[in-house]
Amino acid sequence: MAKFKLTSASRDKLILVSFMLPALAIFVVFKLALIPYAMYISGTDMAFLGEKAVNWSFVGLSNYYKTITDLKFLESIKNSLIYTAICAMLGQFWLGFFIAVLLSGKVMKNSKLKTILIIVAIISWILPETVASFEWFALYDRRYGLLNTVIKALGISRVTWLDVHHEILPGVPYALLSLIIANIWKGSTFSMINFSSAIETIPEDLYEAAEIDGANGWQKLRYVTIPMVKRFMPYILIVLFMGSFTHFTFVFVLTGGMWHEANVAIYSWATAFKYYEIGYGCAMSMIVIIIYLITGHLQQRLAAGG
């Protein structure tokens, strides 16, 4: 009897372990193992085509040195940072917060408008990026777009919204600003959902107490809502950062794939798959990987703490 029990327990364990194996094997082989492989390629002058595809050699850290002297790469980093800072960390973050506050108000309680707002916000979020991006392309189109149609009706001359050569603000080409506006539309819902559920955790009596003290709407926001949701803010910010810093598809489609310096992701794609310099491309990939391992670690720590 005792022996039977032992075997059944170990059989049980064996089954559970075998349950885990397929997923872990796929994950290790097709992702984790590729990170050291990318590091290995980044130390070579390997290419996809031509002589260097066969006769490549080790070049040490020179690909990494190249990144800091490559003006185009630095420009792509700059654009990534501007895009992330203005679009995600200001735009999406605060618009999402604003909508969440609006939805939580007494006025909106049980109103149809609330349901409609939530649904339209979620639709723009779950819409495939190729579609969302094109919707904005259709608005920005120089000849037939909605924006220029309105502008022309007002008697103002047309604007090339997706112009990458002219700057609307110092360091910000028209196209970058257009991308930022479009992506605020696409990506505010994450922060809206998170802030909404954070606001729901605030006890009602805190607001009642504030009202008795004579606080107006703005003061309630400033002294009750914001302090109570503050602890969720770093988590939301880091997730928004991760979503925007290497935003590929949305930016690629909206700029027709023609603007290689639009961000780091597109520049590293162009380096590897347009110019076939995969050694150099992998050096950029490694920079991206390191940034994301750090932010991913932060995200997990914040999620566990929050």
Add this chain to the structure above:
Amino acid sequence: MLSPRAKKMLGKLQVYLVAVIIVIYFVTPHIWLIQAAFNPKPKPYISAFAPSLIHFQRVMEAHCLEYFKNGLIMSILTMVISVAVSSLAGYGLAKLDFPGKNLLILILLISTAVPVIGYIVPYYRMMIALNLVNTYWGCVLLFVTGTIPANIWIMKSFFETIPKEIEEAAIIDGCDRLRLFTHITFPLTLPGLILTSLTSFGTGWGDFLAPMILITKRELYPLSVGMVYESQTPHGFYDLGLYSAFSLIYAAPLVILYIVLRRYLLKGMVAGAIKG
């Protein structure tokens, strides 16, 4: 001076007005897309509205069904494989304690953060070596890998909500692990399965970068890549009518699925986002 009641009404009106403006902001691009899809001319309708299906005819001539089929096969394969292996692994992780378990989960979750662009070059070389470039499997494996960690995490938390007593009672009744899993645990985690299926399908259906790089044969493009390439004109412009019609066909299945199943989706997202 306004009476307090009038003041309250005014405040209410202000909130409604702001909400309506936000709704308009969110809806305008969709409306513009729909008018472009049914508008035979690229010019916006101002005087007369004369909808036509010409762009949908052109879409059919632009191999839409072929792309649709390719995309569907990739998404369904992704969904089935990812949900199968992740729910198994999630179950294992929920029920078995072993040293280094937390570290394993942490590694899984952190490495999820690494975006595809970070490892697509070595992945591409690997696919060349395995002869999987220009096949469905090259993309499917990438999508499966990308969706596994989140799916394991979601399934694990669903399995953990099942009371131990139910399982113990079943074991005492002579039920072994395998039967327990198929007959008791699995049906109880249906909401988790719906959520993970939906997000995995959405990943396969919505991704653009991986098939753009891994597939170079036109006949194998999924809809996401096919529609961009078919509508592209030189110098980074798009055929507005064609792309709009493509977009409606492409987005429809996903939007419908999400609206029908949004209850599960929201619950899962909130559970994953904020704990406490």
